[in-house]
Amino acid sequence: MDLTAVENTEETNVWGGGERPLKSSYGKLMMWFFIVSDALTFSGFLVSYGFSRFKNMDSWPIADEVFTHFPFLHGVDAPMYYVALMTFVLIFSSVTMVLAVDAGHHMQKAKVTFYMLLTIIGGAIFVGSQAWEWKNFIKGEYGALETKGGQILQFVDASTGKRIAIADFAVEVPTKRDIHQASNGIWYDAGSSLPSFSVEEVVKGFEANNNLVIKSEKIDATGHKVILSRDESLDQIDTAVAVVEGANLVHNEYGNRLFADFFFFITGFHGFHVLSGVIINIIIFFNVIVGTYERRGHYEMIEKVGLYWHFVDLVWVFVFTFFYLV
């Protein structure tokens, strides 16, 4: 063809990627730009979490009491184990990613394909685990009362110190509730759903059961939540205004509502990164299969998505520490 562009060799050397600044290609440098700025975004999130936590130092929820579930072990108190497992899954998928990058350097298409597949599976397991973690967090386990001041009152057995679910002691009080219907109000306005029990039912049940006491949000010098005496509990329960089951952005049965907000925002933002990482990995995986990089002559694209994938792992290391360990 006559119309082929004439290649200016000198220009190619300087601007066409021939002479690379810092011996790193354009694509890799841009990925690093993105990673550094994203790292600062995550730091902003985590530091604001730290801010709220330091501000509420003596009443912050204790992670070991919040995340206690493990698949197939119902009713077993297993803090930490599940997130530890998730951490291992993510680190392992990071390793298969480096192995894919390494195989790419040696132009081994079959190996790159295999390791990319393992990486995608690892990422998918991680996102799934996070969804399960969210499900448990949102659903809640024991339920609690919320006071007018926004404090959470949880219930424990006075003799054993074990948490008691409100469903186990609440008594049924027959009440009449007018259901809000489209025919007698604003057509788009539906009545909000009620918690399983009313405050009155929980309070009645609490008063009838002498073995119950209230666990407050406050933390004592040894790092445990303060458990009130029976008399103090009877005083406090009158301040309750709402029944809270599970957690959302407004109410949180585990304690300070900011804890739930930051949990949703930070692990959600991270989970979104993992999800997009998995999608990008799948695209690259198919590119590898159809031989795009074989024709291009190098597998640098694997290296670039690899950088992103490791970054996601790196962020999880910090989220794990600040949400579950510290």
Added chain:
Amino acid sequence: MAHDAHNLAIFRGLLKFKSNQQKIWGVLIFLSIVTTVEVVLGIVKPAALMNSFLNMKILNWIFLILTIVKAYYIAWDFMHIRDEKGGLKGSIVLPLLILIPYLSFILLVEADYIFDVMFNGFMSWNF
């Protein structure tokens, strides 16, 4: 691309690997050990480590340091920063190393101050 220009020594040359793949597995084992130590400490919570040092529990200091150690090995070996030129290393790590501690410092000190104000100013935890 410089294919075989990998720096194969970790722990300041204490441990040298024969190939890049071996190094990857070596780093994985190291990261797994560190994570296992963290999880065990988090479950056991040894009483000796619950004392406070510089306003934070010794256990939390250990977690923080181990996290930074893990982050270092993920960045240096998985993200190949070890193999990059000094200028690139610096321009990636220095902004983070300066800005993040700075941000944490001002916000956490401020939060601690707000905690003191609320702690001294309020008579009741529930009102």
